Amino acid sequence: MSEHTVSAYDDELTAMAGKVAEMGGLAEKAFADAVSALVSQDLALAKSTIVQDERLDNLHQDIEEKLIEMIVRRQPMGQDLREITAATRIANDLERVGDLAKNVAKRVIAIDSDLQNKKLAIGVEHMTELALSQLKKVLDAYSSKDAEAARRVQEADAEVDAIYTSLFRELLTYMMEDPRSITQCVHLLFCAKNIERIGDHATNIAENVYYMVTGERLPEDREKMDETTGTA
Amino acid sequence: MNEMPNIEQATAMTESKISADKVQVYYGDNHAIKDVDIEIQPRSVTAFIGPSGCGKSTFLRTINRMNDTIEFCRVEGSIRIDGEDIYDPKVDPVQLRAKVGMVFQKPNPFPKSIYDNIAYGPRIHGLARNKSELDDIVSSSLQKAGLWDEVKDRLDEPGTGMSGGQQQRLCIARAIAVSPEVILMDEPCSALDPIATAKVEELIDELRENYTIVIVTHSMQQAARVSQRTAFFHLGVLVEEGPTDNIFTNPKDKRTQDYITGRFG
C-alpha cells in the first residue's frame, strides 16, 4: 500500500505495530518462562516472570494511549481504522496472555515442591508447545498481515482444546487413584486451563488479524469442543 | 449501526428515486463525467465524496440541470427521477428545479428580508393563493429548517445579517419552501464552523424522513455522519458506491481505500 500523504501518520502506524509486536514477544516469553518454571519447579524463574508482567501491563497501557491519540488526531478510515481497532484488541489479548502466564507462575510457588509425577508435567508441556506455537504463528501473521496464516491458527485451536480435554481426563484419573495428589492436580488443572485460555486468546488475535487484513469476519465454522465446561 | 441492515433492506425493496444510466458530461472537449451509473434511494441521504475536480459537484448539478447555465456543457446518457427522463426535450428545467431543490456551498441568501427569502420560491411558483397561505409556508419551512425559534421575531430583517450557519439553514428553508422531492446539497457546510455544521447535519438527518437528499462533501467524516449510502468519485468516474459503513471500513476498490485513508498523491 502506498504511503499516507501525512508521513507522520505512517510513522505512528508503524510504531504502533512495532509496540504490539514487542508486547507479543514479551507475552510469549512470559508464557514460556512460566511453564518451564512449572515443569522444572524453578521458583526464581517463576518470581521473575511475575515481576516481568508489570512491563507487559505498562506496555499495554502505553499502546492503548497511543491508539486513542491516533484516533483523535488522524480520524482513521478504512484499512487504517481496521489496523488500529485490531491493534487495540490484540494488545488486550496479549495483556490477558501475560496475566494468565503470571497466574501459572504464581501456582508454581503455591505447589512449592517437586512434581511427584513427571508424567503429568509432560502433558502440560506438550500443550504449552502447541499453544506457544499458535501464539508465535499468529504474531507472525500479524506482522506480515497474512490473513491465510491467521485462519490456519484459528483452525488449529481445536487441537489445543483436544489436548486440554485429554489432560483433564488424565488428571481426574490421577486424583481418583491417589487423593494425596489432589492439591497438585488441581493446580496443574488450573495451569492447563490457563494454557488453554492462552490458546483461545491466540485464536482471538487470529480473528482480529483476519479482520484487519480482509475487512471481513473470520467465519466460525467449528463447534466449540470443550467438553470440560459442563463438568468442571 | 444497528439500524443499517434495516435501512438497506427497506431501500432495496423500494424503487430508486433517481437513477442515472451511463451519464457522460462534457465541458467542451473535456470529458468530465464518464459512464456514471447510480441508483439513489428515496428518503435517504446519499453522499458523494472524492478529491477536488473529481466530478462529484458536476454530477450533482446534472441532477437538476444547473449545468444548463454553463454554455459548453453537454450531458449524455439518461437521468431519471421517478422514471421520468429529466433531459427529455419536453422537460422544462425550471419545473424540474422546483422538484429538485439545491443548497450551495456558500450560503447565498438573497439580499432581502428573511421572509422574502423564503417567500420568493412559493411566489414565483404560485404556491400560495393569499398572504396567510404564504405566511404558513414561510413559518412551516422555517420550522422544518429548525430556524423558526431563532428568527420568528425578526422576519423582516435582512437574511444577509444572520450568522453563516443560520444563513445556510435559511437557504435550506428556502429550498424546502417550494416543496421539492429531492434536495441537492453542494458542500453545504464547507463555510461553517463545527457547531453550525452540527446543526445543519442534524437538520439533514431530520429532513431524510421526507426528502431524498444528495450531498456532496469534502469531509469524509461528514459523509460518514449524515449519509446512508456513499459514492466515491475519482477523475470523473464513479469508483464505488455502497452503504456508508462499508465504504468507510472496508472499501472494495483500492482507489477508495487510498482516498479515505489519506493516501492520495
Added chain:
Amino acid sequence: MTDSTLTPEANDTSAKAPAPSRSLYALDDLTKKRNAAEKRFQAYGIAAILIGLLFLVVLAYSIISKGIPAFTRTVVQVEFTITQEQFDAAEKELFKTKAYERFFIGALQGQFEESGLNVPFDAKAIERIVGKTGGTIREYFRANPDKLGEPVAFELAASSRVDGYMNGRVTRETMTDSRFLQASDLDIVDALVETEVIKTVFNWNFITGADSGVDNPGGAGIGASVIGSFFMMLVVLFLSLPIGVAASIYLEEFAPQNRFTDLIEVNISNLAAVPSIVFGILGLAVFIQFMHLPQSAPLVGGLVLTLMTLPTIIISTRASLKAVPPSIRDAALGVGASKMQATFHHVLPLAMPGILTGTIIGLAQALGETAPLLLIGMVGFVARGYPDGFIAGFTEPNSAMPAQIYTWAARADFAFYEKAWGGIIVLLVFLLSMNILAIILRRRFERRW
C-alpha cells in the same frame, strides 16, 4: 505521549535550519530599505494628491473669480415723476425720446444737488453711461399711463464699459477714449456710485434669460440653453438607459458566446472611444438630412448624444452585472426561477447602483459635449427666448450650455468672455446637482449582501 510523537519532527527541522537567534529590536538592512521605499512611495502619493488639489484650487479660483462678474450687473437707479402735462408736451416734440431723456437727466441732476456733489455732465456722457434712456422711459409711460403723476423708480442697465469699470475690468489706465466711454465719464460714474445712483445688483437675467445679440453682452443669459440642455438630457436618459440596460442584460445574461457576440462586444468597446464629432456628423446626416428632424432642436441633439452615451452605459452596466456574485443567480435558479426572473428579480436590483453610476457618468459626458452640437446647428444661434410648451422644448431650435459657452467665448466683446466663465459655473452647478441626485438614488438602491 504527545511529546514523544512530536519531538522527532521538531528535532528534524531544527537540525536542518539552525537559525541564529536575531533580536527583533535590531532592524536589518533589507527591512530598513523596504521601510524607506514604502515611506518614499507614500510621500509620492501625498505629493501627487497635493498637486492635484493645487490644480483644483487654481481652477476653481479662476472659474469663480472670472465667472462671478457674470452674475452681477450695474444699474442706474433714478426716481422721478412725470406729470400728464409733461407727458403730453413730450409727445408733441419732434424727437420724443430726447424729451424723455431730459426728464431723466433732470432727475439725475436733482439727485446730485441733493447730495451736494458738483460734477459737470452732459447728455452725451449720460448716453455713454446708460445708453439712450428716453426710449425705455417713453415705452414705460405709454404702456402705463396711470403711473403719470406718481413717482416712478427706474432701474436702467449701465453700459458694458461701466459694468467693466465696476468689475475692475476697465480702469482709467487701460481705457482709451472712445465714443463708447471717455475717461471723464468715469468721474461721473464715481459720483453716481457715491450717491448710490449706480449700483451693482444680482443679475437674474443671466440665469433666466436667453442669449442676446453680439452688441449687448449685458443682456445675455444662459437660461434658454439650460432648458435646451435639460431637454436633451431627458432625451438621452429616456433613450439610452432602457436601450443600454436591455442590451447589456441580453449580452451579459442571455446571449450565446460566439463570434457574433464577440464582434458586438469589440464594437461597443470601440464605439466608446470614437470621437464625438463623428457622432455629430452621423446625426447631421441621418437625423437631419435623411429623417428631416428639425434642425438645431434638443431632440436631435439628444439623439446624437444618446448614440454617444450608449457605449458608456452598456460597458458600465455589463461590468456591474458581472460584479453581481454568481451565487445569487444560482440561488434564484436553484429555487426554480427562470433565467429572466433571476435576472430581473435579483441580479438587476443588485447591479442598479453600478448602472446608475454609469448612466450618470454617461449623462455628464453628454452634458459637457460640444462638438456634435456644432454639427447639428445647436450653436451660434441667438435664442428667441423660452420654448413654447413641453413638446416645443424638444423640437424648437435651442442651444445647449456648452455650445452657448463656446459661442460667447468666440465673440469679440470682452464682456462675453465674462459670460462664458459664468456659464461654466452654471454648467458645473447643473452637473453637480445631477451627481448629487445620482448619489441619493444609488444610496437608496444600494444593498448589502
